[in-house]
Amino acid sequence: MPALDPAAVFNRAKEGWASPVGHIMAVNLKQKPELTSDPAGAALTGNTVTLTCRMDPSTGYWDSYWYKHTLNPETEKKKTYSYSLKIDSVSDGGQYWCRAGRGKPVYYTQYSDALWVNVTESPKAVLTVRPDERVFRGETVSLRCDIKWAGDTEWTYRWEIEGTNNQYKNTVSLCSTQELNISSVDLSHSGKYSCTGQIHTQRSQRSDAVTLTVSAEAQASVRVSPQPWLTEGESVTLTCEVSGSSKGWTFSWFRDHDHLSDSSRGAGGSYTLSPAALQHTGVYTCRAERGRPAYYTHNSSSHTLWITGVSAPVSLVIKPSRSQHFSSDSLSLSCEDQSNSAGWTVRRYTDKDTQTCANQTGSGCVMDSLSTSDTGVYWCESESGEKRHPRNITVHDGEMILESSVDPVIEGETLTLHCLHRSTNSPILSADFYKDGSLIQNQTT
Structure with missing residues (x-):
């Protein structure tokens, strides 16, 4: 093997290139790694950011040394070029550096340029259900996932469904689907629903779970106050209700099978006769409806109003x-x-x-x-x-x-x-x- 000329190695290093001579590598003294992050934008708490410390692959194998907020001391030494940063809180944001090193004693490259990791509190998804969390077989149900976020609004959504019988768990990933629509629910759709939003690899906080309960059928019922028999001139109120459900219903009233024309009084669930007259005597029933297309309950059981003269x-x-x-x-x-x-x-x-x-x-x-x-x-x-x-x-x-x-x-x-x-x-x-x-x-x- 020819003798090694130290002056030649030093001069070549100053010129900015590296070449193996025997078992010795000449290294560019100005070399420094490039530090990047994925995702490159703002990071959300509860997610992970991957930092990569890149060296010129022609220079061989290097260990990576990582620095958080300050250059001394090092945060961690890793055998790979990647560093997974778990974002637990906003305080995990700030400046990060890396440098490469190898050998004993360790030879270090220059520090990378500082990389700012911007951390924002992750927004929480909000799940709403229309018309109600308690619905009936055959109704149309819409679940909507909303995320209040001042930044990028190009969210995609992930829906999670857990059956109430605990016999199955079904996770459905739906890109860009903010609403989950079920055109005709049946008993199998009962369960706990939740959702999360996602921007690139960053996810929002999961929404609170909403329990959707599907019952076999809706039944309207009538209450009469103060009593179903009265003298003309007195007042009486009939109230229509749907057992176990109170949201979104409108009501229709019938007397002796004839639809009452005054639908505005029936819209609120109650029908008042004040003052009651003899011709108001009859058999009253009600029916409730909600949603589009409309879902109708069965007619209520009948209630008879007895109105007599003096x-x-x-x-x-x-x-x-x-x-x-x-x-x-x-x-x-x-x-x-x-x-x-x-x-x-x-x-x-x-x-x-x-x-x-x-x-x-x-x-x-x-x-x-x-x-x-x-x-x-x-x-x-x-x-x-x-x-x-x-x-x-x-x-x-x-x-x-x-x-x-x-x-x-x-x-x-x-x-x-x-x-x-x-x-x-x-x-x-x-x-x-x-x-x-x-x-x-x-x-x-």
């Missing part, structure tokens, strides 16, 4: 005089006026329609063989359309019925109930009585 000239006489009856039995109904019953007919309301009682004879009606379809509200109606004395009649196929007054019970009066058997049509000696499903009395006589 003196009621006509009464509906029912024989036998009770509200419940056995199927196949006969029933007689008649309108009786204190002076003259002419001009009055018996009308009825059922779940299907409103009609004149079959087998009408003058102001009376005889039903020879009752069926469950005869269940409904019956009243007397004049030729001019006035309604009087409505009464509820229920027909049962079973072996027992509850014998109770067909007329409304006045507060303070005494009420006696009997349990009747079909075969004897007489009170049962031993019976249990229930109110709203709860036992209230054991009766042995």
Whole structure:
């Protein structure tokens, strides 16, 4: 091997190039690494920034030395050119440097130019659901992910869904999809939903989870206040509600199956008659709707308003005089006026329609063989359309019925109930009585 000329090596190093001579490498004394970051823009807390310390690959292998905020002491020595910086807080931002080194004792390059890592508090995604977090099978549901951010707004979105039965977890990545729309939900869509936004490799904080509950069907119901029977001139309010859900509904009201024209009063869920008049007597139901396309509930159960004058000239006489009856039995109904019953007919309301009682004879009606379809509200109606004395009649196929007054019970009066058997049509000696499903009395006589 030829002798090494130290002067030649030194002169070549000053000229800015490196060349192997035997086992010795001449190094450019002005060489320094290039420091870059990915992403290059602002970093968000909770994310990771990758710093890369690049050397000319023709100069061989180097270790990387990293410096945070100050050049002394070094933050970390790494065997690779990359440094993963976990951004836990805004204080992780600031100046970073690197330099390369190798050998023993270590030979160091110059420091890289300082690189500023700008850190911003990561925004939190906000998840909203329309029309409600409690929905019903068949409704259209829209989930929207919003991120309040003053900088770059070109977010992409990631949706996470966890089933309520904990049997599955499904993560759906949707680029540039800010809204997740479900056109017709079913029970399988129930679960916890959350979302995050992403700019390049930086993510926002995850939104709070929203639990979407899908029920089989929506049922409207009616409340009457203060009571369903009143004298003309008084006031009454009917309120329509959807069980377990209160957001976004509008309501329609019906009397005797006819849609009430004053829809503005029904839009808020309540319908007020003030003052109530005789012609307001009838059977009321409501229905709720929401969303586009509209989703409709089933009609509520019926509620009858009894509105009478100061003196009621006509009464509906029912024989036998009770509200419940056995199927196949006969029933007689008649309108009786204190002076003259002419001009009055018996009308009825059922779940299907409103009609004149079959087998009408003058102001009376005889039903020879009752069926469950005869269940409904019956009243007397004049030729001019006035309604009087409505009464509820229920027909049962079973072996027992509850014998109770067909007329409304006045507060303070005494009420006696009997349990009747079909075969004897007489009170049962031993019976249990229930109110709203709860036992209230054991009766042995």
